[in-house]
Amino acid sequence: MNKFSLCFISFFFLFFFMLMNFFMMIYFIMYDMVMFLEWEIVSFNSMSVVMSLLLDWMSLSFMMFVLLISSSVIMYSKSYMSSELNLNRFIILVLLFVFSMILLIISPNIISIILGWDGLGLVSYCLVIYYQNIKSYNAGMLTVLSNRIGDVLILMVIAWMVNYGSWNYIFYLNFMNNDFSMKIIGGMIILAAMTKSAQIPFSSWLPAAMAAPTPVSALVHSSTLVTAGVYLLIRFNNLLIEMFFFKFLLLLAGLTMFMAGISANYEFDLKKIIALSTLSQLGLMMSILSMGMPILAFFHLLTHAMFKALLFMCAGVIIHLMNDIQDIRLMGGLSLYIPLTSLCLNFSNLALCGIPFLAGFYSKDLILEVVSMSNLNLLIFFLYYVSTGLTMFYTIRLLMYLMVNDFNLLSIYNLYEEDYIMLKSMFILLFMSLVSGSFLSWMIFSYPYMIYLPFNMKMMVFYIIFLGFIMGLMISNMGLYSINKFIKTYSLSSFMTLMWFMPNLSTYSLNYYFLNYGQNLLKNIDMGWTELYSGQGMYKIIKYYSVINYIYQMNNFKIYLFSFVLWMMIYIFMVMMM
Incomplete structure (x- = not known):
């Protein structure tokens, strides 16, 4: 098979299933349908092993978006990875x-959820280490070890749910509210979701996973791996809403949003800036979810998936163009050379900021207005609005570095026009970034939300966006004379740049300690005492006795004579003693 034919077949099938999902979703929403399918795999006496699928408007719409993005990514990979x-x-x-993610989406059963959840973790490890260098291996190890915590917690949930006689958690959610032991399950589910969706203190793996190829980043960091935790909490929301730990998640998610926004302003790696913006948006989804609004969180999850995948695709084109350099300080004036990619990049960036009537505006503005209306303390209010301002801040800084500043790589450089295969896949997502916000707001909310607030509260979002815009312009034009200011605040700058020293905590301390401990266990227990008293020990004892037995079997006269004399002496001694 030609190496490009699989690309084409995959794109065709994924796109076809996406269209099928789209029409099913419309039908399910119109008739308010939920379909629960059970397939009995094996039945023995009174025991049956059943595979369950849950199809409702939520799982179908999420599946549609995953299939659309993955089909675009595969088409994009045909050109991006053509030298592979x-x-x-x-x-x-x-x-x-993609299959693992779909299994996770349509599972009402905690067993099939762990299959999809673990599949995501394993395949993401294979994709992060795809380029096979030391940086990729380190990033892959950090990713897989961080996600293993969530896997273990879900396995503990499976063990705990044996008490209920079934693993179809979807039937037990309302009953679980009255049961104290189910609060333990709720706590485990929240912690598992925090590891997958990279909330503090598990945030450091997400920017590290940028070692993967860019098409993978576009898929992983928009609609699949990082959103799995958010989706799990949306499904378990009825159980968790009364829990104190869920309120604690609101603070952690707000701090994640704030930390990612600050770190992105100090970062110069193009892909890491976009990864940190993903982290910020995940914090927004988690925080609104912990306030008890799962539909709003789901709405933002879908709109965010579109423009974030597009943003990564544009970054991939730019990295190709710059001979695999990712430092934004060496870029500039790209709108003159790659106008169509620049158009896609600017639209996706503006959608990320929540500029009116693009996809991000419909979900972000609604979330912030609901926050303004809710009964929250000043800290949470501050984290929401400042994080929104920081989003505009790092976006304008990025656009200034990429589009407006002078080109800094080489004095003479041949910048080529874009690849049309990449552009076609990007234009699909560009169209969705423009219309998906309004389309989803019509589909999801059966009646229009009208939120009445005082004028200044209503305009607060625009004030913050405008302030972020001005700050972004100022920072990107500061130039070289700002270096002295950075040197004066070196400790603070390093603290902000290194995500509040979280990679040091998770990578260099915890992982190193646990891996070292594991190596000692392997050396002393598995390859030491266990070998001595099981495999190797048994082998040595049997070998020793078999050698003695072999000597006897040689029919050697001296041995028989020696044995006869020995037994006679023992017999005589025993007779004399009697």
């Missing part, structure tokens, strides 16, 4: 990733 010798292997890994 093992392109089919890459495409198969991406398809496995």
